[in-house]
Amino acid sequence: MTERTFSYLTDQLRSHAALHPDRTALFIDGRPDLLYGEWDRRSEALARGLLAAGGVRRGDRIGIFFGDMDWADYATTYLGALKAGAAVVHLPVRLPDEDLERRARQSGMTGIVHGRIPPPKTSAVAWARHLDELSVAGDAPVDLVHRPDDDAEVVYSSGTTGQARGVVVPHQNLATAGGPPSVMAHDEPTPMVASVNLGITASATTVSMVLNATPTTLVLAPPGDADRMGALIEHHAASTVMMTPHLAVQMIREGVLDRYDLSSVTTVATASAFLHPPLARALLAAMGRASVIGAYSASQAKPAVTIGTFDPARPMSVGRPARGTHVLITDEHGAELPHGLVGRIWLRADGTPPRVRMDADPEASGVPAGGWCDTGDLGHTDEDGELYLFDRESDAVRTSGGLVSSLRVESVLFEHPAVADVAVVGTAESEVAAAVVPARGATRDPELLLAALVAHAKDSLEPHETPGSVRVVDELPRNDLGKVVKRLIRSRFTAAARPSAPAAGPGTYTSAPHPTGAP
Structure with missing residues (x-):
């Protein structure tokens, strides 16, 4: 049996830098901030510093702490720590102090490399130092050789259903099989535009994706700024756009799809949450040449993933296994x-x-x-x-009529013109309830809105799937990935206690087939 060889992220950066040293890797909110050659040199300097002054040994856990739009330093530190043999722990700057302390102790973190924003002081790590303070100039590359099962990074789940959980990811899971890339495209690829928060699984995946692909320019828009996203797509005539479903909601709500020329887009890539079919259809209507591609995975399953192209005939599909x-x-x-x-x-x-x-x-x-x-x-x-x-599993609503998919109900409600954003949860009384952000000019009266939504859904939803209550909100609570934190919404529904039929018991999700073509 032939032993598999791997092209690790560090190998890929070195190859990209050798072939295209002056090509822009990261274009950060209007500024060409990092060239491939510069990225490689700066990450080597950090690796030397970590091994020397930092005393880092293979497998040590090193936190990286960067925020705002500090992507150049984040990418430099990520690859520099990997070159030094460390396992990177990605830390969002908005992480509460107690959670940073927990993650530091849980992962056995040795130290933290940071940028302009210093981390909170914690006794759980031996040191916290600025990237520039640790970097050591030199010409000789760090020659550490990775093994497939070496720890590469620690990523954390989104925490939407409770405390975020840490997962250790080995180098082979970030690598491409087949050895170092020997042939790279020499034409200038069309830039990709993305909007991602730093310090989370998505930012790590974004960097990995850039290095695993033909060297291209990644244009980064400020997270949550739908208008800036549209402007950057138009300015760069981008062919590929990466966004969360929440950003799609914002672009629709704020009229971005109508305000900018998005005709250059051929691929819209979404991840981190389910893209409701009405949102996918709105993106396709605004980007006539585009396909909407979704990736489904989980932090702990990396790199296992299913990939699918949105098909109106199979709206709930998340594709086939890669x-x-x-x-x-x-x-x-x-x-x-x-x-x-x-x-x-x-x-x-x-x-x-x-x-x-x-x-x-x-x-x-x-x-x-x-x-x-x-x-x-x-x-x-x-x-x-x-x-x-x-x-x-924690969001499905167990009612007396059977298990209800909150995603399916949301997809139906999204089709109503009065709904700009929506999240469906189950109440303590096993009733389906909806938190709704009304569209501009729509009624904010919960009773009128509920009546309109019930009438709208009568031909698409069964009685036990139809919302029995509506709460009007200005925004839905979301985490850094743009995922709705439904446990916070559930706590806001305080329906009066009333007699009800027994809720469906454990295991009832295996009792019947689910229609593949349901909206």
Whole structure:
């Protein structure tokens, strides 16, 4: 059997820098801030400093702490720490002090490299130093050789359903198989435009994606600034756009899709959350040449992923497994379910050892053997291998009429012109409830809005799926990934107690097939 070789992120940066040293890697909110050659040199300088002054040894956990639009220093530090053999712990600057302390102790963090914004003081790490203070000039490259199973980084889940969990990712999971890239395109690729917060899984993935691809220019828009996103797409005539579903909501709400020329776009890539079909259709209407591509994964399953192109005939599909990815659907006891039955979604990648959840219970029940990673989601497959997302397991609403997909209900409500944004949750009384951000000029009276939505949904939703209450809000609570934090919404619904039929019990998500063509 031939041993697989890998092209690690550090190898890819060196190759890109050798072939295209003067090509812009990162274009940050209107400024060409980092060339490939400069990126390689600066990361080498940090690696030398970490190994010398920092005393870093292979496998040490090093936190990197950067915020605002400090992408050049973030990317430099990420690759410099990897070149020194450290495992990078990505830290968002908005992380509460107590969470930073917890992550530092949990991961065994040795030190923190930071930029303009210093981290909170913590006794959990031995040192915290500025990138420039640690960097050491020199000509000789750091010659550390990675092993496939060396720890590369620690990423944390989004924390929408509770405390974020840390996952250790080895180098082979960030690499491309087949060895160092020997042939790179020499034409100037069309820039990609993205809007991502720093210090989270998405920012790490963005850097990895740039290095795993033909060297291109990544144009970074300020997170949450839909208008700036539109302006940068038009200015650069970008062909590829990367956005969260929440940014799609903002671009629609603020009229960005109509205000800018987005006709150059051929690919809209979305991740981090489910893109509701009405949002996908709105993007396609504004970008006539584009395809909407979605990636479905989980932090703990990296690099396992399913990839799909939005198809109006299969709106709840999240695509098929990428090469080397496997999907398993089980009941709550870990037994595999046949196609068409909704159950727990598990992912696994070829050649990947079981991910290590730092605070996981090793005796947890219902875990199938074979290194499968629990996504925390429910869904089903069809006979063609297509994966359909039903809901986050903790967000599905157990009603007396059966299990309800909050995603499906939201997709129907999004189609109403009075709805600019919406999140559906279950109440303590097992009733479907909706938090709605009204569109500009729409009624803000909850009773009138509820009546309109119920009338709108009567032909698309079953009675037990239809919202029984509406709360009007200015914005939905979201985390740095743009994901709605539904546990905060649930706490805001204080429906009066009333007699109700018993809620569906555990395991009922395996009781019936789910229609693949439902909106």
